[in-house]
Structures are given as C-alpha cells and as structure tokens.
Amino acid sequence: MTTFRTIRRLLLTFAALAWSGAALAQMQPIPDRQAGEGEGPFEKLIVKGAMMIEGSGAPPEGPVDIVIEGNRITAIAGSDRADEAYAGARVIDAKGMYVLPGFVDVHGHNGDPDKAPQPSYGFKLWLAHGVTSVRGVSFAGDLTDLDMTRRSAANTITAPRLYPYAVFGSKWDRGTPDTPEKAREWVRWIKERGYWGIKFFNNETPLVLEAALDEAEAQGLGSVAHLGQRGLGEVTAKRAVELGMDGITHFYGHFESIPREGQLAPYPADYNYRDEQSRFGEVALRGYNAVEPGSETWDDYVDLLVESGVTLSPTFNIYVASRDVMRARNLDWHTRYTLPSLMDFYQPSLTNHGSYYHDWGTEQEVAWRHFFVKWMELTKDFHDRGGRVTAGSDPGYIYQTWGFAYIGELEMLREAGLTPLEVIKAATLNGAREIYDARGEEPPMGRIAVGKLADLVIVPENPLANLKVLYGTGHDRLNRETNEIETIGGVRWTIKDGVVFDAPALLEDVARMVEEQKAERAVATD
Template sequence: MKYLLTFCLGLIFLSSSVFSQVKLNPAPDRRADEGEGPYDRLIIRGAIVIDGTGAPPAGPADIVIEGNKIVEIRQVGVPNVPIEDQGRPQGATKEIDAHGSYILPGFINLHAHVGGAEKSPNSEYPYKLWMANGITTIRGVPAANVAWTQSEKKRSASNEIVAPRIVAFHTLGQGEDWKGGPVYTPEKAQEWVQWAAAQGVEGIKFFNHDPAVLKAAIDAAHENNMGTVAHIAQPMVAQTNALDAARMGLDVLTHYYGLFEALYKDEDVQHWPAEFNYNDEQHRFSQVAYQWDKIHPRGSERWNALIEEFLENDFILDPTMTAYLAGRDLMRERNAEWHKEYTLPSLWDFYTPNRENHGSYFYNWTSWDETAWRNFYKVWMSFLNDYKNAGGRVTVSDDASFIYNLWGFGYIEEMELLQEAGFHPLEVIRGATLHAAQAIFEPKGKPIEFGVIRPGLLADLIIVDENPIENLKVLYGTGFLKLNDETGKMERVGGIKYTIKDGIVYDAVQLREDIKEMVKNN
C-alpha cells in the first residue's frame, strides 16, 4: 500500500522499514537570525512563574540564566505594587522584559514522529511547528530511521538547527545497519537491544510481539538504562493487555490500547463484527469506540484494582487523546482554524479520506460512530482523571500528522482534553513538563535535567503574555479571540511569544511566520 505507514494508532509492521528517508530532508543549518544567545547572563524580568511542579503561579520574579542553565529565581515583589530595583539581580548581558507575562518550562512531547516525507519532505516544518507551540523536547517513537534520527539528535543538541531536543526511541528490530534480521525470539530481542544501545538509542517502542519477546526486550532495555513504551496493537492485545505489560515492567502505555481490555466484564477478546477486517482502517477505528460499555464501570472493584496495580508498578499513561479527536467530531477537526495557514498542502492531501494513507479512514463516518467515540472519551477520561487523583502520572503528547492532527497545535489540544477530563491546568502543565521529564530520565537512572523551572536545570522555557491557567487556549499558535471592551472588537490574544531552548531565545511569532511562508510556497 502506497502510504500505509505502520508506526502508530493501531497498526502492526507491514514492512521492514517504518519510513522512507529518500525525501525526508534534515533541517537546514540554523541561520544567524534564528535565535539569540545563549548569553553570559540573561535576566528575564518581572515574570509570573508557573514552575511545572503543580505549584501555583508566583510573581513577579526575575529569572537569571547563565549560558544554558538557570542559576537563580528571585521573587521581586507582589502583584499591583511597583517593583523596587533594590535587591533585584544585576549584571545582565541581555534582559527580557516579561512584566505581567507568564513563564513556564518548555513542553515535552513524549509521542512524536518527524516523517514521513510524503506529508512533509522537510523536517524543518514539524520542528518549527513544535517550537512555535512551546515544545522544546520531543521523544521520537520513532522520529525517523535510526541513523537519520541520531544525526538530527546531535545537531539539535549542539543547536546547529532550529529544532526541539530529540530523545531517540525506536521500534524493536528497527535500524538500517542492524544485520540480525527479524526479531521474533527472546534471544533475538536481547541481541537487538544491545545493538540499539550501542547506537545511542535511548528506548524502545513496542507494537505487536509475543509476550516472551516483549518481556525479554523490556528486561534487556532496563539492564541498558533504556526506557520502554508500548502501543499495544490490537493483534497483540488478546495476549498482552495494559495490566500484563505493566506487570512485565513496561514504563509507559501510549494511546488507550490494552486499557479497556484489562477491564472487560463479559468477554476476554473484543467481540468484533463478523465482517471485520483489521486492515480496513474504518473498521478498526470505528470498532475501538464500541468497547466503552463492555468494561467494569467506574468505581467498581476491578476499576480500582487496576488503578492500584498501575500505581504499584509506577506505570505512566501517555494517552494522546488528540490523535483520535476527529472520531468524535470529524467536522471540528477537519475545519480547525489553523489548517488554512499552517497545514502544508501535501499534508492536507495525506489527511484526505482514502484507503491507503494511515489515519485517512473517514470513508463513511456516521453519527453512530461519533456517538460511540463520545461515550468512549467519557469513560477514557474518567479513568485518566481517577488515576491522576490516585497519584498516577499522565503525560501530554500529540502523535501528530495523522487524522487532521497538526504538529504542535495537537499538543495544545491534548492539554485542553486533559482539562476536560478533570485535570486542573496546573496538573496538565505538570504532565507536560515534570512528569514527562521523569519519563525520560528515570529509565536512565538520572535526575531530570529539564522540565521544571529550577536553578541548575537547563534553560528550556516559554513566555506567553496571557494567563494559561485562566485559558489554555492562549498557548495555541493562533492565540485566542477575545473581546476588547475599549474598541468593542474581537482581537487575537496569546500565542507563545518566546520559546527558549538551551538558553537560546527564539521569537515564536517569527517561527510561525516562517511556517506560514512554507505553506504558501508549497
């Protein structure tokens, strides 16, 4: 099949390579006018700090950054009272006036793909979309092929390109230089993990494996300080649901696959319709939602027991609700206001319903299907909220470039969906920052290096003029329409103003203008 990519949203691998790298271009070198710094001593003045830990906003504060590290956060006053210069940090080589603005840690996207080339041949496009929407770190699952990703990861780490920091996860058996053949046995899985660790791979993304292979790979990954995440594909879930995987030591569950199956009430395998064919994507994605009333209900003994066992295993849920949002309201996602200026024509062509492109399955999407998905979301959201309330960690990701889900914008949609599920915006932001950073660094056996605003950590930050706790919509690159009572007219407010990565200050407004030009010229 021409465009049947096989790396997310319920697919098994149908080929030995996830991406064709023939046309997926690496990012161009960062120009002199793209980003300023890092500075010997940058001081951000008068900001209201949302530190990412779940603590409430506090400010005004001055934040001191030396090179790429935060060295001081000093509270310098109280709201609505002029700030006295006495006692403020001095000696800046560069200052940013952020009085009245909000500063947050850079967002971390744990489920990211850069390719493939038929959607956007230039990786600069998704990179800048992510950066323009405040995402300073992505965990590629995978970003693209192993060698390509390792090259881009190094270039991003040295800030040779305008791109988020890249954490490289790959699928079991992936790698153009891997000479060991298909991975079907526990022994071969352990061999591949050792090879991948030597290549700089930081973790494994699982799809469809026999239980013994999955367990062997998880164990080998942890022996090599590598992380693990699973999309428990439907061909796999009859043998291994989310609870089984958690018991094996899996670190993170992405999407919802395996979650509902761990709560089935009167069945053990989903009761598919007689005409069901897994390779027909409309069959697959419509039928998912019809599980919503087949499970033990919220608050039941089985529901609570699953939460407790997830907690015992320190299991992280990375739901990517935004990836399936068109299922419950196709018209809304297809007509999202950012598509006109920010979606490449080639990506729009990929989205357009057809039987070959992954996620373009809306051949005959009915009110029945949308109703089922709305019910599914209610149950899914209630589990996520209950898990969070019990102390579980729920992170924020977009899994963008499928199903009308655009890089960067989909990430902010995911934040709104978590608020709909019952999360306070501070809990949402914590999932996007601290908890996501922990998901990256805990398997390495290291403390976090970014993810909260704290002295000693990397200066990955975003600045926005509006209050995201009042309205998460102000984080969208398109901002938010709000009435100006002085003019009597609706005006756009918000949109991230600056994205700071590694102490380098990027004008997020200019990044968005760059993206608009890419769209116009393609």
C-alpha cells in the first residue's frame, strides 16, 4: 500500500509539472468575441449627462451628451435635451459620472504562455481598466501579433486596439541584421508586413542602429528603445537620441549620459549582468553616479532631450516592487484576478526575467527608493520644459498584472509631479501622438472631440480627485455617517471603436479564468 501511494504521489507530481510546463508551452488561440461580450457599434449611441475630461489638458466640463454614430463621435452638446430627443438610440445614462478618452498603454506585452496562456486574459484586464489602445513592444515572438491586430481592428475579438512593434531583428528567419544594409532590409521587411514600429534593446553596433533608425524614419515607422546595459558603453540615451530614436522607455541610458565623472558606469568587480539580482541591485546605484539635478550638465541633457522631440515612457510602475517587495506581493487584486501561473512566474527565480529579488532586503529597497527620486526628478524636469511623457505599464513582470499595472503607472506619474490633468493627457493624447507621429498623422483617438474614434472610459467617480477609483478593485473608504467601509469606483463602461464593454463583467470573466486554473491545478495534484 505504501509503495502504491508513493508511486501515485509521484505520478501526480509529474502530472502537475506537465500541466505547469508542457501544457503551457504555447499560447492558446484567441476566441472570437462572444455574444453579450460588448454591444455595438450602434447606428446612434449617446453617452448622456457626464462630466467630460477631454484629454488635451482642458479642465472638466459638463454635464454633456456625447453623440456617437458607428465608431465616431459626431456631436458634443450640453446635456439639456429630453430623453425623447434620442428616441431609437442606445443611451448610456452617465449622470454624475466622468467620461474620459480611452487610455493608451504604450508598453504592452502579451505572448508568454508560462504566465498567461490565453491572450484574452490580458486584453480583458486592459479593457476593464479603460485601456482601449495598446502598443505591443512586442506582443509575440512570431507573426501572430499581426493576426491579433487585424481581428481587433475588426472587433471580432475582445481586445483593445493593437499597434504591433517588432523587436529589432526578430520575426524573420534571415539572421540578425549585422550590417547597415541588412538592417535597412529588415526594416523594409517588417513595414511590408504591417508593423508600426521597432523596439531596440541596444544590442546593435552604432552603425547598424543608425541605419535602422534612418530607414525607419523613411518608412514612417516609430522607434523606441530599452537601452540595455550591455550596449551603454557605446550608445547611451543621449547618443540614441542624437541618432534619431523616437522614444526612450524605462530609465536605462539616462544617468549613463550624465556621469559625475568618467565615461563608463563604475560597476563593482563582482558584477554579473546575467545574475538579475546583481543586475537590478546595481541599477539603483546609477543615480548616485550621475550629476545632480539643476547642475549645468543636468540641464543641458534635459534640454537636449526636449529639443530632440524624443518621448519618454518611464514605466515607473514595473520597477515599484524593488522599493517594497512585500507590498507588491500582496496587492489587493492578486487573489481574485492574478492567474496562479502568473503568481508562480512572479516568485523569486534564477530563470524568470524580472523575478530578481532573491535575497532582497532593506538595503536594496532603500537604494531603489532614492533612485526613484532622481529618476522622477529627471522625468518631471523633462515634462516641465515641454517634453512629452506617456504612460506604459510593461505588464506581466514583478507582480504587475495587466490593467491594474497601468493604473499604478498613472499614480506614479502623479508621484513624479505631474498634475492629475497632466497625467490624463499623458495617458490619452500624448500616447496617441507617440504612436502616430512617425506616420506624420494626427491620431484618430486620444481626446474626446467631434470626428475622433469613439474610444471612451466612463467612471462613476472623479479620477482627478483620486486616481485609485480607476482600479478594477475600486477604492475603499470609510463612510463617516454609517461608520462602515464602502467600495467606490472602478470603470463602469469602456467604449472601444463604438463597442460598449461592461467593465465589471470583463473582470468577472477574468475571475472565472483564475478560478478555472486553480481548479485544474487542484485536479492535477489531487
């Protein structure tokens, strides 16, 4: 009997391992949009009686009625018409609510089966938090992101509008572009297939990078860089901007551009880039090695960034666990909305990218808290001098789950010193313009205006007073009259391309995905 139980236990253990490994080896197909999963577009849709925050930085106004025909806004007027005036139209009663442009996440990923094998998991979380457009950098390692993009544009899947970027040198089978000529060939190749831009990781020689950026500009493709540390000896953020880079994401390359002394970062003798605790622990010390805010070198660098027209998408939130891992591990939404497989990926690991807090203590967290101060000062100085800042979440790493992570980024832009209206502009019009500028086009979304796409977020509470009301879990507060805790907020409706999504219903779909995965695991280990 003991032997039988031992064998059975081993078999079940192998089954669980197979479930967590082989069964998740590839992404699942995205199902078509189901009946009841979004309504519309309608011949005529009215958002009635809302306070409007229109996205360009203008103050709130209202109540207004927003008239939508198909997928376009056709009129915005004071909300003084009787309901009978809209007979035959689909009317959303938004009295007492706030309406904003659909949010734009300029830093999305959605292609790792070990974390979330069903792409609609992330898509529904984005939509449930008001995100109607996502730039993927990139969404997938193969060409499936193009199919997702087409299906989203046709509204046959439940997903935000998708803008696919390709990582430099990826997608094709002709080898890494290692000459200027091959770099140009690759850029033309991705343009022909329908990609909107290029994500660089600073793995190229300066000559190859320069050629790729020049060809990207000629082809109307955008560019954004995660300037990996292995390339910073030759291409810092300053050099990348001089070569024509459109956008810099994260913090990489900034402080290496303005060292206090010397040319190269003073890495310790035992530093190991491939050991992620060493890599990310040392990152927080880069700010100490840079010149001080307000110094001549600092100011000259910020002015260069602004004058170049580069966009900064800092993605503060993806690194926020570095300054308090315990808080990140216990965020309110993990139990109900974070997949078990995703929580597994988040755990400290020698193999999972971003799970670098192997022995992460007070010293590492304090260093990161100081680093954030200087990083935010740089972003705020850039913004105040006229630079464009956008909102990107980089979800699926370091305890940052889709949708929730995006709202966390908005809170951190506020922490960096942007006003609430400036945060909303970063999340809407600025993000839209970053995506469309390379094409020389005014974006069709990003603000509430006649002629724009019907991409809207409708929220019961005022996000300018408290950005926390945008979280899918809402905001808990004490009702001082009843002395009871009440939960307020959460997005009520997200409208993408004229299609109305019930945000709480999307969250329930996600909660079911989480419960189903928990049940499957329980069966595999029973």
